[in-house]
Amino acid sequence: MAEGRIRTVTARPNAESLIKPGELVDLVEVTPLTLNDRRIYNQLLENAWDAIDKPVTHLIPKSALRGSHNSNDRVGESLERLMSAIVKVAVIWDGEPAIERVQLLGGNLESGRADGMLEYEIPARLRKIIGNSQVFARLQREVMFALSSKYALTLYEMVQKRGNLRWKASEKFTLDSLRGIMGVPKGKLTSWSNLKLRAIDPAVAEVKALSDFMVEIAPIKTGRAVTHVELRWWRKDGDATGAADRALQFSKVGRRVRAEGRTEExxxxxxxxxxxxxxxxxxxxxxxxxxxxxxxxxxxxxxxxxxxxxxxxxxxxxxxxxxxxxxxxxxxxxxxxxxxxx
Incomplete structure (x- = not known):
């Protein structure tokens, strides 16, 4: 969650949560990434955090990135997608809004051993963006790994970035910008009804069930067409927070069933x-x-x-x-x- 105007690099991760610069939350992927890619990237950022804005290489055990599967193949595929991914980040240049295009991951060296190490770099332009960042999201590890789609993880990050803003409880996005931030591939889910059914509604249900916030995404029409949406969020009360904690104990499918309000066996x-x-x-x-x-x-x-x-x-x-x-x-x-x- 956004925690005041302090430098993002001074915020510290802990045993339950990690830090993600706000600029890397509301970015637009030119090359869409998968859920696993996004999780791995968050782990790489966390591992490098103590020197995230320095021109150094970072080391992490490959086993830390494998998650619940035993093969390194998927890790390698994710690394290659992250290296080839180009993202657009909203920045300020000479006091005016600008778009900066950067790569998410620099060169890396992967040990051939299954239990080996990965050495990697954060690209220079991205280090500068992170070093200048003053807004961040604090992500709960358990929630990050419990969410079952990239759309849900992205929505969770968006809400965590904004959740502590006392002066703001909603934000409007054009439909195109929301597609870009959520990483919807070009040519996919082109109608509002499909986007809502396949991406937005399931993501909202999961984030509401597992996070500390209630979330809504409401359509806004221009004429007869949906052209914008309004993202709304508010903190849960004690009972709802307890329900989210319990939901994290369910299996993935069990969580989805409960998030959708169903009770079948x-x-x-x-x-x-x-x-x-x-x-x-x-x-x-x-x-x-x-x-x-x-x-x-x-x-x-x-x-x-x-x-x-x-x-x-x-x-x-x-x-x-x-x-x-x-x-x-x-x-x-x-x-x-x-x-x-x-």
């Missing part, structure tokens, strides 16, 4: 019970085996399996029917998830 460990197949899919083809849908949910948590089925059936229309539709669907799902990471 979980039929598969770690995965929500399978809801009824939507009626609109009935005209697209016969349902697949129940085990196929369950497998898809286990392999790709967070995705709407029926939406992906619709995408698969649209892609397959006019092609030779698959010999094994269930296997073909799972193969398509894997490819779709790789191209459209959450």
């Amino acid at each position: 979980l039929s598969v460990p770690g995965v929500g019970s399978l809801r009824a197949r939507p009626a609109w899919l009935e005209s697209r083809g016969a349902a697949l085996q129940t085990a196929t849908y369950e497998t898809a949910r286990l392999r790709h948590p967070g995705y709407d399996i029926y939406f992906i089925e619709g995408e698969w059936r649209s892609w397959a229309a006019g092609k030779e029917p698959a010999t094994d539709p269930d296997r073909a669907f799972l193969a398509f799902f894997r490819s779709y998830a790789e191209k459209n990471p959450l």
Whole structure:
């Protein structure tokens, strides 16, 4: 959360939380990043914090970046995306607003050992931005790792940056700027209804459930079209804060069920019970085996399996029917998830 006009580099992380400069919260990604990329980057910033504005290299064990998976492959992929990512940061230049384009991560050296180290650099222009920063977000580690999408993590960071502002409890954004800050890929979720359904509503539900703040994103129309939104936030009372603490103890799917106000039983460990197949899919083809849908949910948590089925059936229309539709669907799902990471 923003904590007064002190230099951001003087704020200290602790066992429960880490610091992120405000300029790196409301940035626009030219190259969209995944949820895992964003988590890893926050960890790299924290690890370098004591000398974040100095022209030095930093060391971190690769194991600290792996999270719950055992492979270093995903860490390497995230590092490469972070190195190639260009972001636009709002800054002041000669007393006037300006846009600075910077890379998030500089050169790095990765040990070939699974238990080895990673040496990395923060780019010079980014060090200058961080050194001049006076606003920051304090992120709770437990919440950062509990949130299940990049949209939820970004919204959480936006609220944490603004949460302690006594003179402000809302902020307006153009729809395009919100898309940019949330990292919505170009050409995706182009309509307000899709953006709200697929990105905004799930993110708001999770942040409300897990953070110390209540959150709303309200549409603002110009004529008949939604052109702006208003982000609103306010601190929870004691009962709601306790509910957020309890929510962090639930499994990921259990948290999502509760965040959405649902109470159905979980039929598969770690995965929500399978809801009824939507009626609109009935005209697209016969349902697949129940085990196929369950497998898809286990392999790709967070995705709407029926939406992906619709995408698969649209892609397959006019092609030779698959010999094994269930296997073909799972193969398509894997490819779709790789191209459209959450």
